[in-house]
Amino acid sequence: xxxxxxxxxxxxxxxxxxxxxxxxxxxxxxxxxxxxxxxxxxxxxxxxxxxxxxxxxxxxxxxxxxxxxxxxxxxxxxxxxxxxxxxxxxxxxxxxxxxxxxxxxxxxxx
Amino acid sequence: xxxxxxxxxxxxxxxxxxxxxxxxxxxxxxxxxxxxxxxxxxxxxxxxxxxxxxxxxxxxxxxxxxxxxxxxxxxxxxxxxxxxxxxxxxxxxxxxxxxxxxxxxxxxxxxxxxxxxxx
Numbered sequence: 001x002x003x004x005x006x007x008x009x010x011x012x013x014x015x016x017x018x019x020x021x022x023x024x025x026x027x028x029x030x031x032x033x034x035x036x037x038x039x040x041x042x043x044x045x046x047x048x049x050x051x052x053x054x055x056x057x058x059x060x061x062x063x064x065x066x067x068x069x070x071x072x073x074x075x076x077x078x079x080x081x082x083x084x085x086x087x088x089x090x091x092x093x094x095x096x097x098x099x100x101x102x103x104x105x106x107x108x109x110x
Numbered sequence: 111x112x113x114x115x116x117x118x119x120x121x122x123x124x125x126x127x128x129x130x131x132x133x134x135x136x137x138x139x140x141x142x143x144x145x146x147x148x149x150x151x152x153x154x155x156x157x158x159x160x161x162x163x164x165x166x167x168x169x170x171x172x173x174x175x176x177x178x179x180x181x182x183x184x185x186x187x188x189x190x191x192x193x194x195x196x197x198x199x200x201x202x203x204x205x206x207x208x209x210x211x212x213x214x215x216x217x218x219x220x221x222x223x224x225x226x227x228x229x
Contacts, residue, residue, distance in 0.1 A: 038216075045221045048215075048217045052213075097211050101147075101157070104154055
């Protein structure tokens with residue numbers, strides 16, 4: 001069964017950069033350039049941070065960037081700030097009207 | 111400002127039915143596809159269903175096909191999810207999201223409503 005695998009946790013100190021990976025185990029996920037990243041603070045709704053691999057919606061700081069290589073997509077947060085501490089989820093379109101989400105990564109700002 | 115407000119959640123016995131609603135505002139509702147995405151501690155985020163802006167196209171994840179029905183009332187700017195034959199594994203927070211399954215892009219989400227299926 002296809003899955004998007006993320007590390008359960010990541011951390012960094014204020015001002016540092018951290019990269020979160022999202023790896024497709026099989027299938028057509030990550031073949032398309034339809035990869036999104038979402039930020040979720042506890043008890044809040046998910047917020048779109050990156051779409052189509054590397055596009056930032058209006059209002060998202062340029063400290064957030066996305067990329068993809070082969071079957072792995074990545075989210076990089078540069079210049080870490082305290083408010084960046086949250087859960088981050090990747091998602092990908094896999095064709096045939098199918099969507100997968102990664103299991104989520106808890107980002108801790110030390 | 112886009113706002114999505116879900117309602118209708120609660121505790122329901124296995125085999126029961128429930129209807130969720132999502133009241134939308136801040137955008138031209140009928141021009142956009144809408145979706146339901148659920149979130150549970152054990153399974154994370156899971157796309158459930160999407161409906162086109164006009165309502166003529168609907169898609170479901172395999173585990174809910176035949177049990178859940180997504181529909182919308184564009185005059186009331188409201189999205190719905192009719193859930194029948196509920197199972198324990200349907201227990202989750204159900205989020206309404208603006209967006210379409212093709213491209214897997216959901217640009218606004220509601221906070222969600224909790225469904226607990228238990229006897």
